[in-house]
Amino acid sequence: MEWQEVVKRLLQNKISLLGILIILFFIIVAVFAPWIAPPRDPDDPYLIPRAGWSIEPQPPSDEYIFGTTEGQYDIFYGIVWGTRTAFRIGLIVVGISTSIGIVLGTIAAYYGGWIDEILMRITDIFMSIPFIIATIVLVTILGQGLTNVMIALITFSWMSTARLMRSQVLSVKEDEFVQAALALGANDFRIIFRHIILNTIFPVVIQASMRMGSMVITASTLSFLGVGTPEGYADWGQMISFARNWILGVEGNPLNYWYTLIIPGVAITLFCLSWNLIGDAFRDILDPKLN
Amino acid sequence: MNKQALVEVKNLKTYFYTEEGIVKAVDGVDYEIYPGETLGIVGESGCGKSVTSLSIMRLVESPPGRIEAGEINFQGKDLTKISEKEMRKIRGNDISMIFQEPMTSLNPVYTVGDQIIEAIMLHKDVNRKEARKQAIDMLKKVGIPLPEQRVDEYPHQLSGGMRQRVMIAMALSCDPKLLIADEPTTALDVTIQAQILELMNSLKESYGMSIMMITHDLGVIAEVSDRVAVMYAGKVVEYTDVDTLFDDPKHPYTWGLMNSIPKLDKDVDRLEAIPGSVPSPLNFPKGCKFNTRCPLAEGKCYDEEPPLEEAAAGHKVRCWRYKDLEEIKKRGERIYEDRGVQK
Numbered sequence: 001m002e003w004q005e006v007v008k009r010l011l012q013n014k015i016s017l018l019g020i021l022i023i024l025f026f027i028i029v030a031v032f033a034p035w036i037a038p039p040r041d042p043d044d045p046y047l048i049p050r051a052g053w054s055i056e057p058q059p060p061s062d063e064y065i066f067g068t069t070e071g072q073y074d075i076f077y078g079i080v081w082g083t084r085t086a087f088r089i090g091l092i093v094v095g096i097s098t099s100i101g102i103v104l105g106t107i108a109a110y111y112g113g114w115i116d117e118i119l120m121r122i123t124d125i126f127m128s129i130p131f132i133i134a135t136i137v138l139v140t141i142l143g144q145g146l147t148n149v150m151i152a153l154i155t156f157s158w159m160s161t162a163r164l165m166r167s168q169v170l171s172v173k174e175d176e177f178v179q180a181a182l183a184l185g186a187n188d189f190r191i192i193f194r195h196i197i198l199n200t201i202f203p204v205v206i207q208a209s210m211r212m213g214s215m216v217i218t219a220s221t222l223s224f225l226g227v228g229t230p231e232g233y234a235d236w237g238q239m240i241s242f243a244r245n246w247i248l249g250v251e252g253n254p255l256n257y258w259y260t261l262i263i264p265g266v267a268i269t270l271f272c273l274s275w276n277l278i279g280d281a282f283r284d285i286l287d288p289k290l291n
Numbered sequence: 292m293n294k295q296a297l298v299e300v301k302n303l304k305t306y307f308y309t310e311e312g313i314v315k316a317v318d319g320v321d322y323e324i325y326p327g328e329t330l331g332i333v334g335e336s337g338c339g340k341s342v343t344s345l346s347i348m349r350l351v352e353s354p355p356g357r358i359e360a361g362e363i364n365f366q367g368k369d370l371t372k373i374s375e376k377e378m379r380k381i382r383g384n385d386i387s388m389i390f391q392e393p394m395t396s397l398n399p400v401y402t403v404g405d406q407i408i409e410a411i412m413l414h415k416d417v418n419r420k421e422a423r424k425q426a427i428d429m430l431k432k433v434g435i436p437l438p439e440q441r442v443d444e445y446p447h448q449l450s451g452g453m454r455q456r457v458m459i460a461m462a463l464s465c466d467p468k469l470l471i472a473d474e475p476t477t478a479l480d481v482t483i484q485a486q487i488l489e490l491m492n493s494l495k496e497s498y499g500m501s502i503m504m505i506t507h508d509l510g511v512i513a514e515v516s517d518r519v520a521v522m523y524a525g526k527v528v529e530y531t532d533v534d535t536l537f538d539d540p541k542h543p544y545t546w547g548l549m550n551s552i553p554k555l556d557k558d559v560d561r562l563e564a565i566p567g568s569v570p571s572p573l574n575f576p577k578g579c580k581f582n583t584r585c586p587l588a589e590g591k592c593y594d595e596e597p598p599l600e601e602a603a604a605g606h607k608v609r610c611w612r613y614k615d616l617e618e619i620k621k622r623g624e625r626i627y628e629d630r631g632v633q634k
Contacts (some may be wrong), residue, residue, distance in 0.1 A: 183387065
């Protein structure tokens, strides 16, 4: 199937259209963040401004429409600029780890033999380490900060793409058009990039779009566990970790501080949901058995 | 023939090293292809005919496959010895290949034009515009109607016959001296088969190239070949020009093949059939490899492999008993069991 056809069907499918609309909304928020929530310090816009120094969160008001969370950090500002952080984490982590996976998987499958053996055993080793624990350890070693979180996530998330790509390439490289291209005198580089990868990329794209959401969740988890972004950095995961002490509310009113948890929670959920919707729709469109 | 051969294959051996053992897919094959002629290679599935052609192109998958011994002389070079880089210059340029399945031999994600242009630009120093012009020209030559339009279509928009024409256009786009055709018509229906064979014949003449036609279909051989090599179990068992082969087959295997084809001028209820199947290449019998199926096999056939012997001028045969077969032929007897009633 061609790209144009896929895009057309993505737009026709109601579910994926919903996903695309949500993503578009987030993109607009991210792009126009400086206008939606003007930073107090233009040199460090990711630092969430504080409304004071009191620990107790304050409910939504005219000045802080989503209220303030623990330490008087402005929730609205954190959500708006956190959108940028989410996209940064998602795009960079998924982009780089998927590229690594594609390259390794393709090389392993195309050349086979001992190259395949070595690359796949390395993949197995990486897969055998529990993901969250491995990333926590690596971030702890590298030191806190968004960049190090991304490095850790990339380090431990390329394996599934490598495996997927390997199995795809293994089947496509037996196709006669690869032989035909070889018989025309094409070199390995041309065969791999022109003839094999384009024929195997769709499942990887589906997987990558699904991972966009899950990487943001994992990054949030790391922030929640305290090894993520530094305090005060606009990041949804951090917003939730601020809510940790206030989840139970006060006696007689468990929802007293609902805004500290629900608002960043909704942002993360919507973000992940929309990528999953697109991924699902992608899969349905490309699965010949469902057509 | 005292012409200079274009390709000379000498004692070619291609083995596959599998977990079950060594598969001797091609085990000592010799033949020559002269300029402008069509050499037919015929044999059952698994007799090594495709591996022979892949060996010439050096496209045998390695591992497990390996060209173990032999020479492939082409224009003063031994193709088994040159580097991969040099080989890539020959592939598609001097030697081209077309495959059995036109449905899968074209990359589904590119237009046919893109693919022909790629082939042209790989070997010729031309810009894209010029390559496109040549591609349209090629499509016209292989008889594709409205080439200016077809050039921008995707493979799935074309029929099987059209795709095989595109494959031929692609293979011929760089004026190869040798075209290897690996069962090019097997996947096509009979009328399209005839068209494609005719097209190949006429292109062969206008380009002055040689063709190596690999097939299991003796009808195709009769139609296009000048000379024929019959292969069995990785070896050439009979090698002669096409008329002699059909008039006077000297190997019991060729004889069996000939008699297994229905003929319009003979009214026969059931055809003769060669019993059994090709032995597993992991487990070839001692002596002549055809001895498990040969009705004439006796004594020596089980002990010693016969050489490829010149039985008549330009007619080589690998059989201990080809002279006895001639006697039987003269008496008009059959050697294969008649498995039916003859009228």
